[in-house]
Amino acid sequence: MARIVIVGPGRAGMSVGLAARSAGHEVVALAARRPVETDLARSIPLTSSLPDAEFVFVAVSDDVIAEVAKQLHPPGGSVIAHLSGRTSVDVLSPLGNKIGSMHPLMTLPSGEIGAAALVGAGAAITSRSEAVAGALSVFATSLGMRPFRLPDEAKAAYHAGATAASNYVVAALAVAEQLLDAAGVPLSIAEPLVTASVSNAGRLGSLAALTGPIVRGDIGTVRAQRDAARKAGVEGPFVAMGTATALLVGNWEVMREVLS
Numbered sequence: 001m002a003r004i005v006i007v008g009p010g011r012a013g014m015s016v017g018l019a020a021r022s023a024g025h026e027v028v029a030l031a032a033r034r035p036v037e038t039d040l041a042r043s044i045p046l047t048s049s050l051p052d053a054e055f056v057f058v059a060v061s062d063d064v065i066a067e068v069a070k071q072l073h074p075p076g077g078s079v080i081a082h083l084s085g086r087t088s089v090d091v092l093s094p095l096g097n098k099i100g101s102m103h104p105l106m107t108l109p110s111g112e113i114g115a116a117a118l119v120g121a122g123a124a125i126t127s128r129s130e131a132v133a134g135a136l137s138v139f140a141t142s143l144g145m146r147p148f149r150l151p152d153e154a155k156a157a158y159h160a161g162a163t164a165a166s167n168y169v170v171a172a173l174a175v176a177e178q179l180l181d182a183a184g185v186p187l188s189i190a191e192p193l194v195t196a197s198v199s200n201a202g203r204l205g206s207l208a209a210l211t212g213p214i215v216r217g218d219i220g221t222v223r224a225q226r227d228a229a230r231k232a233g234v235e236g237p238f239v240a241m242g243t244a245t246a247l248l249v250g251n252w253e254v255m256r257e258v259l260s
């Protein structure tokens, strides 16, 4: 079992810390710019000497990882990793060469919910050191995560894909909610439809799983839907998503007249 330090105990840091404790690891300190109240571990100032630990996880916001890394005094020999899917591992280079990142491919809204959600979630492991990548993979596995290697150079594409898989799906549901609401139908009744669509995309591949009027080329149906979307106040996003669908299935020339 490993000793770990969390730097920046926010949503992701607390998720990893609580999951680590559940897995039998010891969280020896939470380093933060202001004291935090939790029974997980003692709170220490960000700029103090960090206690001995096998892993130091820098869980601060993406934009300040580089700045915070310069302020840290980690123990010798620790693996130091940030949790960002888009930030290069090189921002940790002021801290030596046992550096990397472990990005949970999961949405972590709070420590408690996030810790549970990490079990079964993917973990993108990035390091220029094979030994560090191996150590982070073993740690991720111990938390019940499914580690996979991600080259540093592929992070932008990976993170855009992860954002589309999460945020854009939820954005589509927000549009659906407005339209169903206009029809007096709760979104919750569409849950099996949503689940089946996501499941089919996983089994068949996304484009093969697409059905509906845009795939079929039913212009009259899409025109009526657009009118309904206008009345429901979501014409812009509905047309944008319809345009994306038509482009992806190669049906834009047919759909252009109702979606332009």
Ligand SMILES: NC(=O)c1ccc[n+]([C@@H]2O[C@H](COP(=O)([O-])OP(=O)(O)OC[C@H]3O[C@@H](n4cnc5c(N)ncnc54)[C@H](OP(=O)(O)O)[C@@H]3O)[C@@H](O)[C@H]2O)c1
Residues within 6 Å of the ligand: 008, 009, 010, 011, 012, 013, 032, 033, 034, 046, 059, 060, 061, 062, 064, 068, 082, 083, 084, 085, 103, 104, 105, 106, 107, 108, 109
């Ligand atoms: N939440 C997720 O769903 C999720 C999923 C995967 C990966 N991640 C990654 O996890 C990392 C943290 O994200 P988060 O969602 O946990 O963010 P968060 O909840 O906002 O927590 C950010 C932490 O960073 C600290 N921090 C921010 N600016 C700082 C500064 N200038 N100096 C020192 N500490 C600072 C915050 O301290 P204060 O409380 O004092 O502001 C807080 O402890 C990011 O790299 C993110 O990409 C997040």
